[in-house]
Amino acid sequence: MTQGLVVDDVTVRFGEQVAVDAVDLDLAVGQVLSVLGPSGCGKSTLLRVIAGLQTVQSGTVRFAGADVTAVPTHKRGFGLMFQDGQLFDHLDVAGNIAYPLRRQGVSRGDRAARVAELLDLVGLGGYAKRRVSTLSGGQQQRVALARALAPRPRLLLLDEPLSALDRDLRERLAADLRTILVATGTTALLVTHDHDEALTVADRLALMVAGRIVTTGPADKVWHAPVDRTTARLLGYRDEVDAASWSAAGLPQLVGEGSIMLRDNAFRVDADGPLSAQVKESAVRSSGAALRVDMEGVGVVSAVADDPAGLAVGQRVRLVFNPHASARLPVEQSTTADLGA
């Protein structure tokens, strides 16, 4: 594994407040890492440190083995992309994408070829001459991505790149972003508060809470093994049921103490399902229905249904359990966990 980014024991304080607290982070070349955390946890500050936009109280940032902690932003060879694309209104789409290449002294012919290649990559072939102010929010972020990739940065830093977009668009663009990063072999670090976005884009996840990285590891491992209640909630697990009542209710696969964390789709309505519950709330969704149901011995939990018809409050329904939408919470709460390579 080629050595990429190594953040070692970095701390940033603003007055009394510790925004980034002794953070260690590794990112191998060619990999994509998402730093996922709630608003105010310090993830933008951490990204700004890596970018060279924020000085540190202590710690180092290295890339490819060299200490870059004191290297100015423009000499790090990193690309940046923010929530608001920060495009240049006075330039057209091609002009925006070519801008960093022009500054590097790339010839006109080579610039044009690279711009055409990038427009195809981000799905904007034919948009070269459009003014950026006439583009949709999603198209503007595609241009911002193309501009950030144009100089072939050795590390791409993305700060909530999709957060300004509405849900459907965000989902589509997150999938495209992943495809583009993989196709170009780009080493990238993305910070976000959106667990779906983090998971769609990344190979690895680092969970950040109150200035500290509390879990790192392969995205699927982190996703299925929250180390404590806080990280479980961060990963989208909502309901919590203690193991004793879970077993008493006849639910499968569980031994010992602790509790079970459940996603909203942990139970699904199925006429042949082995479980029974009463509907407490029911909301129609594009995918069917989102329910809150009261299950004897377990309490009120979320469930989903493919067909929203006939799911009135008070009605009894049969349910099946989806173990992939649940996680066992360890009894001992650890402060940090490295879930491996």
Ligand SMILES: Nc1ncnc2c1ncn2[C@@H]1O[C@H](COP(=O)(O)OP(=O)(O)OP(=O)(O)O)[C@@H](O)[C@H]1O
């Ligand atoms: N320049 C600054 N001066 C003082 N405090 C700051 C500064 N920048 C950030 N902070 C504080 O440091 C903490 C971490 O902020 P940061 O922006 O890194 O969090 P975040 O996780 O990116 O949150 P968000 O997603 O809301 O931007 C916050 O409490 C914030 O108020």
